[in-house]
Amino acid sequence: MAGLRAFILGFLVVGCSTTSPPPSVPPPTADPGALASIDAAIAEWIGFRTAVGLPADEAWVREVAANPASVAGSDTYEIPLLPEEVAFLQGRNQRIEDAQAFGASYAATYPRGFGGAAIDTANGDRLVLLYTTDVALHRLRLTVMPTDIRPEVREAAWTLEQLAEFQAIVNGDTATDPRIKIYGADIDILANHVRVNYIANDRNLGNTLAARFNSTGWLFPVWQGPLDAEGPTGALQIQLVDRSGAPRSGLSCRYVSLDPKVGAGGGVDADALGQCRLEGLPIGPYRIDVLSGDEQVDRVLTSVEAAVVASETQTIRLEVPD
16 A cells, blocks of 8 residues: 555545535546446455545446556555545545644643543544533634634543553563463544553453553453464564664554454564564564654554565654654
8 A cells, every 4th residue: 555545544434424515527438348347456445435425336436547648546545536536535634634633732731631632533524622621611712713624522541651651561561361362552632542452262351451450430442353263473573764764753653454364463563673573473464654752643644555574574664754
């Protein structure tokens, strides 16, 4: 998946609805020869369209791919899209970027009790700000601000700083239990909790994780499958650098398996040398998103796809834009 395409998908927190319906476009004329050559890519194209709110039924995807005008999308996103669809995505992406920037600015101005900011794609791509205190005051303040962006303010139990501390506790855990294996933790801003990904033959063992980490409600266990089905594993070492090649610290890496049968996912913080070490991953393809660690808004800086090979550590050098 191209970096730009993954960057857009990285903005999506939940759901796949859009701010406004995608533009209507005339049905193109299908070319049977072209259709036969794209069967292997149909699932990926449907997944991308679903995530960004474009029509995604298979018949329409095939028609678009057979239309010569879809080169507009191939040039921009490396996926067949009509010019009208490209324009829609570019406008949508700009709206999301504007909302993210507003959320970061507001959080910096009013940091007390801040629980994070995220785009709720299931709610019309609306910006959501979470606060543990003064929720009514924030709602009132935002209604009179001179801006077209009208965020939703939700009450949170935990601040973003607290969630980051909880996440670090899980990712730094060294305890062993042969019945259960943890694949890491990531922050779900909209849900205001820390997702702990694990595999176990008994999925109910996830309930023991709350006691293991002294959770007072912040931990949400996510079962990724049985231990017996784990199979061979490998590791990824992501080296984050700037344009000059110097290590970039203060960032984090989030990974997700691109194999629906695996379903593994999680995240780790980069160390002082700008390295993210992802170990014990089931073999197969993954997407790694690099997240800004110095902002209070969940934002993807860059992404890369990589394959995990059995019993090997793949090292990936990744330049991260400022």
